[in-house]
Amino acid sequence: MFTLDAVKVHFSTNPDFVLSRIHIGDEVISVTGLKSLINFPQSVHLLREPLLALEPFTVQKLVEMGQELPASSDRIIDEILNGMLIAVHDATDVCISIIPVPQSLSRSISNPLTENNVRGSSSAFNEDIDTNLGLLRKHVNSSELQINHYSCGSMTKNTVTLCFLNQSIDPNLLHSITQLLESGANSDLSTLKDLSKLFKFPLLTLVSSYLVSELPQTASRALKDGKVVIFIERLPFAIILPSLISDMFMTEDDLNHPMIYSVLLRSLRVIGALMTLMAPGLYVAIVSVNPDVLRFELAHTIAISRLDVPYPAIIEALLLLLILELIMEAIIRLPSSIGPTVTMVGGIVLGEAVVQAKLVSSLLIIVLAAVTIANATVVGFQNSYLIRLLKYLLLFLSALFGVTGLLAGIVIICAYLSSLTTLGVPYLQLKQPKGE
């Protein structure tokens, strides 16, 4: 009883702490837990029924219902915070923790919110780590699937789960990941930034070292390809390590289409990415530095459309790009009831007024509209950020060196991508992370 008193003192100010006693014949059992995490009446019922049915009461039977704990108040507090039901036999001070009926604090499995797929399964990961593991197990029904739990954090505890397929993973990669996770037992791990810090990913990188996905099928494909999948409690997605360039252009969904279409779709994404990167730069290069590259008739048309525009092409492009970026950012924040207004205003501003006011040329609007659409073709949200940012590099270099600058920018980007490695795995490969 002594240990439970300490627990009671610890939780004395918490209104959701419950301590009640149940009587089985002459024996008294104290039951305690947090009612915000546990459905208390049901859980107590589940505990009492079998004990009543199995008269006479023995301590052994109680112990068999859960996991016996050492009689230390710290350990009991930890278990209570983890949402377990604690039962203490008063006479002997035997203490067990039982899996209770939980309060439902997670939403049910729903459609993915940030990733759409056409033909794959539509269930998405959510905040509950056990649900996520269940979904993954359903997709990868294999005895090779191994799941390791890590409890991270000193002040707040958080569960991190590492999943991999024994057969397909590269042992070196696995070794370095497990070692890093074990070393992080004392650091808080609740956001992706914490994870990057733990894995010592460079801070100023443009390409994230992990892929984030809501779709169990993507996670299961990653496992089969020899990557690892990490779940963090309360983050509604799987973190797939390491990310490769193919994540930008290939989805699991493609494989549900006939082969020709999946190949064409993928090439379309590559074209989309290249177009986003190059089109604004090409416009600036051709208009301001190398008009001779174009056919005379075309160059003439462009020159006429820019006749009244009072500033150089780079300023023109930057102005319009800024407005486009603002619209894209604003649409994410706005409630869906106001969203269409912004789209409409943006459409009018971009489509008509700017051209009529002779602030930008109509060709630039066509170019940038194409770019904005093409930007969305790459798979994964963070990947579209990458090309959205890199197009500015090409834009500035093109303004300086024309078509040569465009080339220089592309080579720089290629050099950057090919120098990237994540935990020893080069970014620039299509399939299995095999190390160098």
Next chain:
Amino acid sequence: MTNSFNVTLAYIITHIGLIFFIYPTDVIESTSQSHWMPVVTAFIFHLVIVFTYLKGLSYFEGRNLVMIMTNRHPLLAWLTLLPVLLYLLDVIILMVRANAEIISIVCLANTPLWMLMLLMLLIPGYMVIRGNVKSLLRLALLISFLFALPCLFVISASFQNIDWRYVLPLIPRREAFNYLAHPSFYKSLFAFTGVFLLLGYFPSFAKVKMKSIFLGGLVLLPMYLISVYVPILTLGEETALQLQYPYIFAVDTLEIDWLMFDRVTVFLLMSLIAFGLLFIGFTIWQIMYTIKYSFKKWNSTLIVLIVLLIVYTVCLCIPDWQLVDQFLQWNTFLRIYISIVTPSIIFVLGLIHHSKVNRELNSI
């Protein structure tokens, strides 16, 4: 281990980056008929030295040129590595200068040369400082994926205006062999000797298969022939002789109706410059690696920066194209030295090493 496909690809595209600019000029200068003869002679020479070199290296199983040399007598090491180092430095200077010159001629007439040369140096420098040789090999793959298509397109389109009668006479007359005495022929060898040393640096990082290198060589032979014959067939030999960059000029005459672009030269040029940048990157890496592992173990970034500074200073000191041409002429001796002596030394050392290993195996 990076696989041999990347190595072969790097071998092919770095060569392509070398071929199309100055090489046709030198070949057209070296003889007035049967231009295929100097090309094929030089190509066979190239195959022989590559064979000797790779055969020699293959005896050392997975060790590269620098590793082999650092264990030898210092004099031998100096005799091999110092000329290599000088030659590589020379190659970068020429490449940077020539690339900057041609960009300036074709598309950026108003941009000062020093800016273009800086661009031509900073990008390869960035490649080397950020990555290692494996990332350069990956870069070779990515660059060929992006630029091979426009490059091949323009090359195949360059046949548009040709007149096949200029091919004749194919059968050489007696005086056709005069090219062997012409200095321009030896100048033209630079397109064959620039890259092959690189293959000796790979064995410890990537698989180098002789078969795939020779297959890559087969891809290159038509490139050499096209670069020489397209200007001759388009413009005639006499006119082609007057031009500084005959192939680029020949491409400039193309007219493709359905394309919105007027000058497809720019696309060819951009692809070639991209390949050239990769070549410069590889060469800087070679210099850095040689210095780091045979002379002084400095920080690699420092070495690269010093190399860049030296090259840039020399490039700035070259006032006009005449001097570049002279430069090319002067380093003929160095070129012949590294293309004959270096592979031979490696081959002989390889044989000695091989027989020693065999003897040891037999004695056991």
